[in-house]
Amino acid sequence: MEAESEFIPDGTVTSPNGFYAGATFAGIKKEGKDNLDLGILFSKVSATAAALFTANKIKAAPIILSQKRIQTERATALIVNSGVANACTSEQGLDDATEMATLTAKSIGVPTEEVLVASTGVIGQRLPMQKVRAGIKQIAHSTDGGHKLARAIMTTDTAPKEAAITVKTDTDKFTIGGIAKGSGMVHPDLSTFLCFLTTDAAIEPDFLRSSLKKTMDISFNMVSIDGDTSTNDMVLIMANGMAENQTIQANNSIADTFQQALDNLCVFLAKSIARDGEGATKLIEVTVSGTLTATEARQAARTITSSPLVKAAIHGNDPNWGRILAAAGRSGIELEETRIDLYLGDICLVKEGRPLPFDQKKAEDILTNTEVRIHLQLNLGTATATAWGCDLAEEYVTINSQYTT
Amino acid sequence: MEAESEFIPDGTVTSPNGFYAGATFAGIKKEGKDNLDLGILFSKVSATAAALFTANKIKAAPIILSQKRIQTERATALIVNSGVANACTSEQGLDDATEMATLTAKSIGVPTEEVLVASTGVIGQRLPMQKVRAGIKQIAHSTDGGHKLARAIMTTDTAPKEAAITVKTDTDKFTIGGIAKGSGMVHPDLSTFLCFLTTDAAIEPDFLRSSLKKTMDISFNMVSIDGDTSTNDMVLIMANGMAENQTIQANNSIADTFQQALDNLCVFLAKSIARDGEGATKLIEVTVSGTLTATEARQAARTITSSPLVKAAIHGNDPNWGRILAAAGRSGIELEETRIDLYLGDICLVKEGRPLPFDQKKAEDILTNTEVRIHLQLNLGTATATAWGCDLAEEYVTINSQYTT
Numbered sequence: 108m109e110a111e112s113e114f115i116p117d118g119t120v121t122s123p124n125g126f127y128a129g130a131t132f133a134g135i136k137k138e139g140k141d142n143l144d145l146g147i148l149f150s151k152v153s154a155t156a157a158a159l160f161t162a163n164k165i166k167a168a169p170i171i172l173s174q175k176r177i178q179t180e181r182a183t184a185l186i187v188n189s190g191v192a193n194a195c196t197s198e199q200g201l202d203d204a205t206e207m208a209t210l211t212a213k214s215i216g217v218p219t220e221e222v223l224v225a226s227t228g229v230i231g232q233r234l235p236m237q238k239v240r241a242g243i244k245q246i247a248h249s250t251d252g253g254h255k256l257a258r259a260i261m262t263t264d265t266a267p268k269e270a271a272i273t274v275k276t277d278t279d280k281f282t283i284g285g286i287a288k289g290s291g292m293v294h295p296d297l298s299t300f301l302c303f304l305t306t307d308a309a310i311e312p313d314f315l316r317s318s319l320k321k322t323m324d325i326s327f328n329m330v331s332i333d334g335d336t337s338t339n340d341m342v343l344i345m346a347n348g349m350a351e352n353q354t355i356q357a358n359n360s361i362a363d364t365f366q367q368a369l370d371n372l373c374v375f376l377a378k379s380i381a382r383d384g385e386g387a388t389k390l391i392e393v394t395v396s397g398t399l400t401a402t403e404a405r406q407a408a409r410t411i412t413s414s415p416l417v418k419a420a421i422h423g424n425d426p427n428w429g430r431i432l433a434a435a436g437r438s439g440i441e442l443e444e445t446r447i448d449l450y451l452g453d454i455c456l457v458k459e460g461r462p463l464p465f466d467q468k469k470a471e472d473i474l475t476n477t478e479v480r481i482h483l484q485l486n487l488g489t490a491t492a493t494a495w496g497c498d499l500a501e502e503y504v505t506i507n508s509q510y511t512t
Numbered sequence: 513m514e515a516e517s518e519f520i521p522d523g524t525v526t527s528p529n530g531f532y533a534g535a536t537f538a539g540i541k542k543e544g545k546d547n548l549d550l551g552i553l554f555s556k557v558s559a560t561a562a563a564l565f566t567a568n569k570i571k572a573a574p575i576i577l578s579q580k581r582i583q584t585e586r587a588t589a590l591i592v593n594s595g596v597a598n599a600c601t602s603e604q605g606l607d608d609a610t611e612m613a614t615l616t617a618k619s620i621g622v623p624t625e626e627v628l629v630a631s632t633g634v635i636g637q638r639l640p641m642q643k644v645r646a647g648i649k650q651i652a653h654s655t656d657g658g659h660k661l662a663r664a665i666m667t668t669d670t671a672p673k674e675a676a677i678t679v680k681t682d683t684d685k686f687t688i689g690g691i692a693k694g695s696g697m698v699h700p701d702l703s704t705f706l707c708f709l710t711t712d713a714a715i716e717p718d719f720l721r722s723s724l725k726k727t728m729d730i731s732f733n734m735v736s737i738d739g740d741t742s743t744n745d746m747v748l749i750m751a752n753g754m755a756e757n758q759t760i761q762a763n764n765s766i767a768d769t770f771q772q773a774l775d776n777l778c779v780f781l782a783k784s785i786a787r788d789g790e791g792a793t794k795l796i797e798v799t800v801s802g803t804l805t806a807t808e809a810r811q812a813a814r815t816i817t818s819s820p821l822v823k824a825a826i827h828g829n830d831p832n833w834g835r836i837l838a839a840a841g842r843s844g845i846e847l848e849e850t851r852i853d854l855y856l857g858d859i860c861l862v863k864e865g866r867p868l869p870f871d872q873k874k875a876e877d878i879l880t881n882t883e884v885r886i887h888l889q890l891n892l893g894t895a896t897a898t899a900w901g902c903d904l905a906e907e908y909v910t911i912n913s914q915y916t917t
Contacts, residue, residue: 165841165849195837195849197866230834231867298821338838415820416703429635432600433743436570444570444600461602462636501906 110276110364112371118271119253122284124307125151125349128252130259133242135190135228135235143259145242146252148303149184149215154347155309156182157316158223159323161340168193168200169224170339172208176223180312182345183221185303186211188239189262189288190228192299194338203234210243225341227262227288227299257286260301264288268379274308274368276361279352281308283365283372289330289380298385300327302342302376308365309348311356318366319344326373329409329494330381381412381495382477386502391421393481395435396491403440404492407483410438412496421479422498426470428456435483446486452479515681515769517776523676524658527689529712530556530754533657535664538647540595540633540640550647551657551664553708554589554620559752560714561587562721563628564728566745573598573605574629575744577613581628585717587750588626590708591616593644594667594693595633597704599743608639615648630746632667632693632704662691665706669693673784679713679773681766684757686713688770688777694735694785703790705732707747707781713770714753716761723771724749731778734814734899735786786817786900787882791907796826798886800840801896808845809897812888815843817901826884827903831875833861840888847890855887 121128130146158177160170176182186207193200204224212219226234257267271284287302310318323342348354355365382390393411398404411417414434420427428449435442449457452473454465473479479498526533535551563582565575581587591612598605609629617624631639662672676689692707715723728747753759760770787795798816803809816822819839825832833854840847854862857878859870878884884903 163838163841164845164847165837192834195834195862195865195867197850229832230838231862336842338834338841427634429597429600429743432570433568433635436568436743437741440569442569445602457600457636460600462600501910505906 110274112272112274112364112368115271115273115282118284119257119269120148120284120286120303120305121250121253122271123282123305125347126284126305127151127248127250128256129246129248130252130255131242131245133188134238135188143255144190145188145239145246146256146259147184147186147211147215147246147248148256149217149248150305150345150347152347152349153181153183153221154345155180155312155315156343156345157312157319158341158343159319161336161338163336163338165195165338167226167339168196168204169226170341171201172204173223173225173341176220179220181221182223182343183217184211184215185223185225185343186243187225187260187301188234189260191226191232191234192228192230192339193226193234194230196231196233199233203236206236207239210240214243215248223343225301225339227260227301227339230338253284253286260286260288262288262298263385264383266383268376268383270372270375272368272372274364276364279350279361281306281350281352283368285372285376287376287380289383299337299339301340302327304344306344306346307348307350308346308352309350309354310346311354314356314362315344315346317357318369321366322369322373325370326377329405329492330377330496378495381497384497386500386505387497388422388500389476389498390478391418391481391496391498392478392493393483393496394491394493395483395485397485397487398490399441399488401490401492404490405494407435407438407440408492408494410434411481411483412494415499418496418499421474422500424471424474426451426456426467426474431481431483432457441487442485443487448484448486450482515679517677517679517769517773520676520678520687523689524662524674525553525689525691525708525710526655526658527676528687528710530752531689531710532556532653532655533661534651534653535657535660536647536650538593539643540593548660548664549595550593550644550651551661552589552591552616552620552651552653553661554622554653555710555750555752557752557754558586558588558626559750560585560717560720561748561750562717562724563746563748564724566741566743568741568743570600570743572631572744573601573609574631575746576606577609578628578630578746581625584625586626587628587748588622589616589620590628590630590748591648592630592665592706593639594665596631596637596639597633597635597744598631598639599635601636601638604638608641611641612644615645619648620653628748630706630744632665632706632744635743658689658691665691665693667693667703668790669788671788673781673788675777675780677773677777679769681769684755684766686711686755686757688773690777690781692781692785694788704742704744706745707732709747709749711749711751712753712755713751713757714755714759715751716759719761719767720749720751722762723774726771727774727778730775731782734810734897735782735901783900786902789902791905792902793827793905794881794903795883796823796886796901796903797883797898798888798901799896799898800888800890802890802892803895804846804893806895806897809895810899812840812843812845813897813899815839816886816888817899820904823901823904826879827905829876829879831856831861831872831879836886836888837862846892848892851891853889853891857885
């Protein structure tokens, strides 16, 4: 099938038809730190939904609630706050999350079972429910409210992450939009990752769920490490069918087109998250190729992007490439030192395991860019994977040593 | 058997009988950065030896050489340099490591096959062999040369790590000494770990090897994470039998006494390494108890001590305890949130999964100490483990962004 897909200028989670959002400053965050901390996203009509949640054994109250509710494969609305994670808050936390959903359901007139909840912020503190109750009443919803919502979910993020893609085929036209937050980027301690996706396409629930999983593997999971997740991580997609397309399902002609568009959108958001790691000054893109399996390529690429020593060297514009090989060597994958080629941008640093003389000045120039590309070719097989990360700056430590105080 | 063991004041790797060491500044490190970068350790008589090496698939040349030579279970001497790791240096690197051993063998008059080699420093650079050759000739050996050797293996370490323990039984008396280096302490990127142990006890080779492995599991491996090793990691123990004790072997009466003394020595050195992590200002000791298995206790304790977010919070004297539970939650072990108790020093922060109100000022006071103790009780089983780490300071990033340049 012929299909065209393109990013919409200024696109966001409310770009698809029938989605509304809004946000307010309820006072959950400290005064003066950003202006928004509570927001709502909803669809005009009930939507098919799929979601993935943290693998952490300690799960925040909103995760427990949302995980239960998504089993119906329907979700019409989401309420989300930043500032307090509502994690390690025992039964009280669950009551608070449930009340947030109930109040939201009343406020916008949807069934409470179709409202999901997400939170991000400090663990172990109770939500200031009076402020939350007042806040929910204050939120005004609109079809361009996605921009506000993108800001309301920020914690130490310095910029909102949002985008939307429109897909046109011979017969149909639909849009996918999304917002995300990330920020604490030194592994294995990804701070809360949230991503809310919407589409006006009609999609069969099983396909929606498998499609979301596939996308995660090549996008957000290549920024974070599977399983090393915070107490509050959540990714949600709602499909409300208002584009009136033929319902997308596995094996029908539009399935691949949808998957590709969702992949592109999520890779864009994932890179935005990587670029905005706490204290980060640049995006690092690592491609590992020539491994025996895709799993190995993924594993090596992620080990390299999450190496504090690699990240710190790149921060200092120091072409200390030995740290890249050392990271690959301890990543657990098969490799043969004498087959390895390593590139920094277009400079070949290592050929068949031998260090090549290189222009130090040119290497430092490449490293001063805001996007640094590394390519490790292992020459053992044909698999390949790309991961994203950021440099490690002193600022990261400053931010993280003064978070609750 | 009655046995007394105590740390010797000012003890080091040459405290046991018959061990000599010396070091010089050969010019491998940058001028002015510490004064020593090349050293030799040897026993007056041929010694039984055991060693463990990095699990990294990229192995430095000295590791490849030493791993081959230790198969004889004999080692009489060691030559070690800092400044250049001699890793990723292909055949040339192996030739250089071999030549270092040969020159050392000649200089002190031992068989070259009984000389091991270790290196630490920048990966991918060739050793300046002219300087190494001249350096080996300059080294003067003495029975208190261990102190100099401890300094010669330092890279970003700020203090040498050395100690010795003497054991007295009814019939025998022997000493165990050791030096170590560590420093880059943010996981999963432990910089090169080296530890050289000596004893004048006579020990059967199989018992020596298994004893070394056991010790590693409760000492250095509780600072680093198994497998996440640099290209150059090595721990070596030489036993020269000059104490003329009855040969220690598995199941004889002195075996446990020896094991206990070796454990104590290595825990001391491991804590010294943790305390001196790059940029660190304090030692963090995490005990996890009440797990179903010892492996789980170890895993959780290490995940917590290696969490950048926990480390940064402790650096900032911030009792942000949620990060400790979140780290335990993603460590992959079994836990039940409603059974967890958490202590910071003597303050109980969480009881049966519920946050307790606590005196913020008192918690901050505890965190300002140079040793911070955390105890996580999971109340599921009876296993326990202790791990050590350090806080994460801005200085860590500064050091690691300017390492080769």
